[in-house]
Amino acid sequence: MGSNESAKETIKSVADIVDVIGQFVQLRKAGQNYIGLCPFHTEKEPSFTVSPAKQMFHCFGCKKGGDLFAFWMEYHGTTFPEAVKELAARYNVSVSEGVSSSEEKRKAEYRKAVFKVNELACRFFQKVLLEEAEGNPARKYLEGRALSVGTIEKFRLGYAPDSWDRFTRFLGKDSWRLKMAAVAGLLVEREGGGFYDRFRKRVIFPIVNLRDQVVGFGGRVLDASLPKYLNTPESPVFHKGTLLYGLNYAFDAIRKTGSALVVEGYMDVLALHDHEIPEAVATLGTALTDAHVRRLKGYAPEAVVIFDSDEAGKKAALKSLPLFMNEGLKGRAVVLPGDHDPDSFVNAQGASSLRDLIRKAGSLFDFHVEMNLSGMDGSVEAKSAVIKEVLPVLGRLRNVSQQSLYVRRLSERIGVKENFLWVELKNLQRGTTGGSEIQGLSERLAKPAVEKRFSRDLHFLNLLIHYPEAAQGLRNLPWQVLLSDASIIEIGEVFFQHYGPGGFSSMEDLTSGLASEKAREQLREGLLLPSFYSDQTVDLAIEEFERKIHQLHLSRSIQKAREQGDLEGINRLLKEKAEGLAQGIGH
Numbered sequence: 001m002g003s004n005e006s007a008k009e010t011i012k013s014v015a016d017i018v019d020v021i022g023q024f025v026q027l028r029k030a031g032q033n034y035i036g037l038c039p040f041h042t043e044k045e046p047s048f049t050v051s052p053a054k055q056m057f058h059c060f061g062c063k064k065g066g067d068l069f070a071f072w073m074e075y076h077g078t079t080f081p082e083a084v085k086e087l088a089a090r091y092n093v094s095v096s097e098g099v100s101s102s103e104e105k106r107k108a109e110y111r112k113a114v115f116k117v118n119e120l121a122c123r124f125f126q127k128v129l130l131e132e133a134e135g136n137p138a139r140k141y142l143e144g145r146a147l148s149v150g151t152i153e154k155f156r157l158g159y160a161p162d163s164w165d166r167f168t169r170f171l172g173k174d175s176w177r178l179k180m181a182a183v184a185g186l187l188v189e190r191e192g193g194g195f196y197d198r199f200r201k202r203v204i205f206p207i208v209n210l211r212d213q214v215v216g217f218g219g220r221v222l223d224a225s226l227p228k229y230l231n232t233p234e235s236p237v238f239h240k241g242t243l244l245y246g247l248n249y250a251f252d253a254i255r256k257t258g259s260a261l262v263v264e265g266y267m268d269v270l271a272l273h274d275h276e277i278p279e280a281v282a283t284l285g286t287a288l289t290d291a292h293v294r295r296l297k298g299y300a301p302e303a304v305v306i307f308d309s310d311e312a313g314k315k316a317a318l319k320s321l322p323l324f325m326n327e328g329l330k331g332r333a334v335v336l337p338g339d340h341d342p343d344s345f346v347n348a349q350g351a352s353s354l355r356d357l358i359r360k361a362g363s364l365f366d367f368h369v370e371m372n373l374s375g376m377d378g379s380v381e382a383k384s385a386v387i388k389e390v391l392p393v394l395g396r397l398r399n400v401s402q403q404s405l406y407v408r409r410l411s412e413r414i415g416v417k418e419n420f421l422w423v424e425l426k427n428l429q430r431g432t433t434g435g436s437e438i439q440g441l442s443e444r445l446a447k448p449a450v451e452k453r454f455s456r457d458l459h460f461l462n463l464l465i466h467y468p469e470a471a472q473g474l475r476n477l478p479w480q481v482l483l484s485d486a487s488i489i490e491i492g493e494v495f496f497q498h499y500g501p502g503g504f505s506s507m508e509d510l511t512s513g514l515a516s517e518k519a520r521e522q523l524r525e526g527l528l529l530p531s532f533y534s535d536q537t538v539d540l541a542i543e544e545f546e547r548k549i550h551q552l553h554l555s556r557s558i559q560k561a562r563e564q565g566d567l568e569g570i571n572r573l574l575k576e577k578a579e580g581l582a583q584g585i586g587h
């Protein structure tokens with residue numbers, strides 16, 4: 001066993017999967033399991049399921065699943081050795097350097113090197129800001145923005161001096177390190193060879209992930225020159241569309257207050273933290289994406305978005321409503337008065353004024369409708385423009401009571417009859433196809449399922465999982481004739497191969513024996529469903545399976561005999577069939 005494998009076992013013995021996943025996804029109890037909104041695909045009704053008993057997760061929507069390492073790798077985008085290492089650190093399990101495939105190793109090493117050079121750069125920029133004469137202009141600038149030293153240090157702000165190669169020279173001659181600094185986006189390669197500094201004459205905002213690693217940087221100019229902000233380009237560890245600035249510090253406060261605060265800029269996050277409003281995060285100079293919203297909804301049931309009052313701010317507000325609705329995260333909107341942004345507002349009016357605005361903030365939906373109506377003259381054209389904008393968003397809502405509530409509100413606000421809106425909505429929906437999403441998962445998981453909904457394949461699988469001893473009765477029969485799903489046949493084969501007198505040591509043995517991903521998915525789903533049988537009914541069920549196997553087997557044999565023109569065989573088999581039927585009646 002490699003050291004990664006032994007560390008894996010130790011971690012599994014101390015870390016609970018509900019605890020690990022619960023830090024990133026809001027889970028609630030449903031029967032034996034926990035369910036929540038899947039962090040890996042867009043959904044408004046939970047199909048993401050975590051089983052404490054089996055220490056696994058599975059999403060009935062996108063079919064992602066596995067153990068806690070699989071979750072860690074998928075959620076944080078790490079390799080297996082990294083996941084082991086990080087979870088080991090969290091649970092105080094010691095782990096020696098792991099043995100892993102060379103491809104995994106290379107990837108992990110690459111990322112490790114990027115993190116390392118980022119950390120080095122972060123310290124370099126910090127030192128320039130706090131200690132060097134070159135940092136003077138930035139220190140003055142930050143003083144002017146009224147940021148406390150505590151916040152500057154906590155967020156590890158720095159300064160990239162006014163030079164083309166100050167940081168390049170700092171890195172020295174080590175060519176691997178220079179190369180990694182270029183991969184990290186800190187250096188830019190010159191056409192004629194060599195490198196120069198990407199960040200120059202800018203205040204530096206390190207961007208830190210939830211694992212306290214510096215993944216990239218934002219740099220802001222001190223004057224009015226352009227571009228005002230410069231970010232690390234996409235790198236092996238930096239993905240703008242999913243990262244939120246300040247989340248590593250805001251995380252706890254967001255969980256505690258049940259509400260995230262989304263602002264536009266780095267300085268806004270810092271100013272709010274400075275004024276003890278720690279649940280603020282910002283996008284990295286991009287519009288809010290569905291990945292951002294999906295991430296936030298793992299931590300809190302609602303998010304309040306603070307928009308700047310300028311045109312760009314309004315446009316951003318309009319675009320964000322569908323994201324919130326699609327992801328099922330409750331959204332509220334604050335628009336600041338005058339020309340304020342959160343930074344200037346909180347400095348001018350104080351934290352309690354901002355808290356007031358946040359408390360009173362209306363829903364993003366109302367805000368959306370008002371925005372669309374503002375500047376319009378209440379004409380028929382204006383109204384139909386609003387309907388055109390808002391109805392498609394409502395049409396995608398799967399929560400019917402929520403939908404009717406919004407339709408009513410829209411009808412009241414714009415003075416168009418509800419009936420008319422419903423007709424329009426139905427017309428819209430007719431044009432689109434509804435996905436095959438799973439309804440009422442929580443009920444399904446909580447209560448023993450109604451058998452009729454499941455095929456014979458699923459019944460067979462259910463029997464193997466919940467009554468593996470009893471299922472041994474089928475071992476020597478041609479049970480395959482029962483099934484139409486190849487992945488369940490695969491599970492059955494591995495099951496009968498590996499199931500010994502003492503049973504399985506764990507379901508993991510079964511999982512690792514499966515070759516196809518489809519079969520592993522099926523098994524995870526099967527493991528999460530409650531038993532269709534009870535101790536009283538299982539024997540009867542086995543008998544029924546045996547009878548069905550026999551019957552199907554006979555029919556197939558008869559068919560084969562017919563195809564081969566084997567008259568004698570046909571007669572014998574038909575006789576057998578008739579006897580079987582007579583016996584069946586006699587029972």
Ligand SMILES: [Zn+2]
Nearest residue numbers: 038041059062
């Ligand atoms: Zn999913």
